[in-house]
Amino acid sequence: MSAESGTNFDEMLNADGTVRPAYAEYRQWFDNQDKGWLRRQDAEAERFFRRIGITFNVYGDDAAEERLIPFDMIPRIITAREWRKLTRGIEQRVRALNAFLQDLYHRQEIIRSGRLPIEALRNNEAFLSQMIGFTPPGGVYTHIVGIDLVRTGPDDFMVLEDNARTPSGVSYMLENRETMMAMFPELFTKIPVRPVSDYPRRLARSLRACAPPAYHSAKGGGGKNPVVAVLTPGIYNSAYFEHAFLADQMGAELVEGNDLRVVDGRVCMRTTTGYKAIDVIYRRVDDDYLDPLSFNPNSQLGVAGIFDVYRSGGVTIANAPGTGIADDKAIYSYMPEIVEFYTGEKPILQNVPTWRCSEADSLGYVLDNLADLVVKEVHGSGGYGMLIGPTSSKKEIADFELKLRAKPGNYIAQPTLSLSTCPIFTKEGLAPRHLDLRPFVLVSPDGIDITPGGLTRVALKKGSLVVNSSQGGGTKDSWVLDE
Amino acid sequence: MLGRAANGVFWMSRYLERAENTARLIDVGFHLALTRGNRQSQDEEWKSVLTTTGMLEDYCAKHDDFGGTQVFNYLLRDRDNPGSVLSMIENARTNARVVRTSITNSVWETTNEGWMHLRDLLARPVRETNLGEVLREIRRTGTLVRGALEGTMLRNEVFNFARIGTFIERADNTARILDVKYYVLLPSAAWVGSSLDNVQWDTLLRSVAGNRAYSWLNAGSMDPRGIARFLILDGQFPRSLLFSYEKIRSNMAGLAKEYGHEVPAHELLREAGAKLHQTTIEDIFERGLHEFLQDFIGKTIEIGSAIAADYRFSE
Numbered sequence: 001m002s003a004e005s006g007t008n009f010d011e012m013l014n015a016d017g018t019v020r021p022a023y024a025e026y027r028q029w030f031d032n033q034d035k036g037w038l039r040r041q042d043a044e045a046e047r048f049f050r051r052i053g054i055t056f057n058v059y060g061d062d063a064a065e066e067r068l069i070p071f072d073m074i075p076r077i078i079t080a081r082e083w084r085k086l087t088r089g090i091e092q093r094v095r096a097l098n099a100f101l102q103d104l105y106h107r108q109e110i111i112r113s114g115r116l117p118i119e120a121l122r123n124n125e126a127f128l129s130q131m132i133g134f135t136p137p138g139g140v141y142t143h144i145v146g147i148d149l150v151r152t153g154p155d156d157f158m159v160l161e162d163n164a165r166t167p168s169g170v171s172y173m174l175e176n177r178e179t180m181m182a183m184f185p186e187l188f189t190k191i192p193v194r195p196v197s198d199y200p201r202r203l204a205r206s207l208r209a210c211a212p213p214a215y216h217s218a219k220g221g222g223g224k225n226p227v228v229a230v231l232t233p234g235i236y237n238s239a240y241f242e243h244a245f246l247a248d249q250m251g252a253e254l255v256e257g258n259d260l261r262v263v264d265g266r267v268c269m270r271t272t273t274g275y276k277a278i279d280v281i282y283r284r285v286d287d288d289y290l291d292p293l294s295f296n297p298n299s300q301l302g303v304a305g306i307f308d309v310y311r312s313g314g315v316t317i318a319n320a321p322g323t324g325i326a327d328d329k330a331i332y333s334y335m336p337e338i339v340e341f342y343t344g345e346k347p348i349l350q351n352v353p354t355w356r357c358s359e360a361d362s363l364g365y366v367l368d369n370l371a372d373l374v375v376k377e378v379h380g381s382g383g384y385g386m387l388i389g390p391t392s393s394k395k396e397i398a399d400f401e402l403k404l405r406a407k408p409g410n411y412i413a414q415p416t417l418s419l420s421t422c423p424i425f426t427k428e429g430l431a432p433r434h435l436d437l438r439p440f441v442l443v444s445p446d447g448i449d450i451t452p453g454g455l456t457r458v459a460l461k462k463g464s465l466v467v468n469s470s471q472g473g474g475t476k477d478s479w480v481l482d483e
Numbered sequence: 484m485l486g487r488a489a490n491g492v493f494w495m496s497r498y499l500e501r502a503e504n505t506a507r508l509i510d511v512g513f514h515l516a517l518t519r520g521n522r523q524s525q526d527e528e529w530k531s532v533l534t535t536t537g538m539l540e541d542y543c544a545k546h547d548d549f550g551g552t553q554v555f556n557y558l559l560r561d562r563d564n565p566g567s568v569l570s571m572i573e574n575a576r577t578n579a580r581v582v583r584t585s586i587t588n589s590v591w592e593t594t595n596e597g598w599m600h601l602r603d604l605l606a607r608p609v610r611e612t613n614l615g616e617v618l619r620e621i622r623r624t625g626t627l628v629r630g631a632l633e634g635t636m637l638r639n640e641v642f643n644f645a646r647i648g649t650f651i652e653r654a655d656n657t658a659r660i661l662d663v664k665y666y667v668l669l670p671s672a673a674w675v676g677s678s679l680d681n682v683q684w685d686t687l688l689r690s691v692a693g694n695r696a697y698s699w700l701n702a703g704s705m706d707p708r709g710i711a712r713f714l715i716l717d718g719q720f721p722r723s724l725l726f727s728y729e730k731i732r733s734n735m736a737g738l739a740k741e742y743g744h745e746v747p748a749h750e751l752l753r754e755a756g757a758k759l760h761q762t763t764i765e766d767i768f769e770r771g772l773h774e775f776l777q778d779f780i781g782k783t784i785e786i787g788s789a790i791a792a793d794y795r796f797s798e
Contacts, residue, residue, distance in 0.1 A: 050599065051596055051599075052588070052592060052595075235577065235580050235581055240580070244580075244583040244584055247584045248583065248584040254583075258487070258798060259485050259486070259487050270485060270487070270795050270798065271485055272484055272485075272486050272489045272644075272738075272794040272795055273742050273794075
């Protein structure tokens, strides 16, 4: 192993180079494998992904319309004890997020109490005034949440980001496991790994549990299963594979905006024999494109009038429109207060320390320390439009400073964390790379359901802290060990 | 199922069928070119391949001569040619992606793999030496996808729309091939069994993969009327017009059964099918083969459009 693993927490190795207990069995197996054979398996995995078409599209990149997210065969392993603590923390946070949304769109107690400044909502495009006073079916706002976690030490997991709009990546979690089980079946007989494969079934159950009033009042309603459809922007969307995959696994229809129209107060899809009502729409289309009548009038992706149907109880939209306000990076910095305000408990999972550049003191500090900080756009995603101080040139920092000074309210800053590493399999053998973890959380009136593990994203370049697939990151199978 | 999905499987099948038929036409054109020393008659053959596929005009806008390699590269992989085999395989695969949730993994994977393979094969200009391999791969992709459909799909609406697409396309293609070559089947002063005629007839049969079947059924003897009857009215030959219509009829019947009612396209198809069944080859020649084929092609387009409208393929 390279010396660099000594400077931060490594998931597999102790500081003295010995293997941590969670990885002991795996590492023993790994050391006994012929490396040439492993390399061939690696190539086989790539062919497998291409054949079944697990690809994503990169916007503005014509030459490579469909790319693979690189898959690394070394699993990321989480112990039962670690996972217990994580689930408690995630559950608390997700409960708080939903209570926060319910409050923001109703009485706004948190603002009245002075725990959240009104400025955080003002001029914030993620806050949808159309949602004010409306409670979604079952009281659920965020049916599907992805919580991005990073680790800096044995017991130090921190939340880097909440994804409360349309978190993606769950298909990779599922296919990575499939691939590992196909390539190395004997590992799963040796090591007790908790399964993830029932995620689509749980998702379907969770969505059906949120059927709208119109479903329950329809003639014969309650007898048949609620009709669920996945709304995709279409085959050119970067996550189309995932949309098709989930629809297929759930036995739901995969629909596009032009398949849908409002008929008699319901959202209906055009089938070969006429229009048929949908009860629950798992939309993978942004709020802004959902309804040209209520939001972006130029949208071709949504359904005219769907928002009125929603407000009158004709359909459930998952996630609810307007949930973006809860994962806004400006709101993120208030999450510790938010968790405490709604649960009455101290947050189990910590935030990454965050400076809000909208505040003069913080801005001063950030400007003085740009070279050491990570600065993010409040509304950005996918690793675009950010500055990573330590790896940027003087000129890049100077250019960024101009943008920051022009619109400080657009930015937050965080320290560059010493993210944990885990080895990846390279031509030269094992090499440590930084990673994060995105567990997937389902929320329904029946409760909160967290699939053991999630999506581990890993930087493939040595020393890189950016794990986003759009920036050349890869993924790993994530194992939660059974007790 | 969604109307858009029905449209997707219908066109997935049509594009694959068309790609396969184009490959077969190229194969025949190439064989003829090999057997003919005379440049002018070689050109005529390639020209007729371009006419059959409806690409003669676009081709001539770009090229001045009919060199074989140039023609088959245009038909197989020219980026400016929306009807090239590569474009059609891409279209088939794009449609398969659109309807991924309606088709089985086998159908998707064979379509996707076929596309990946052909995309690589067609990434560079095709030479005479590897033309055979390329054409074989194109036919193989069509065969594999049909096999996957046959072997893994529920016999439901999705399957029926896919099959209807295949046979609408096939009926159209066989009729067009015949129409471009119909003159070789007309009685002429020199028709009595000259070797040139024999080659022409054999070519015609080859371009619909019917040469072996025809010989089998007719103990090797060829006559133009028999060939025309075989390609139009034979109930056993899977590329004849009658056979294709019979398949469309049975798959449309499957839809009516599943949905519990018929649509206007059923009536249209019934009329056209009855007419075809009652026709004899003598009637056809008396009325004129070309006129008959033109009518047939027009009717097939009409039926395809009616199916698309009745089953709400688009808004």
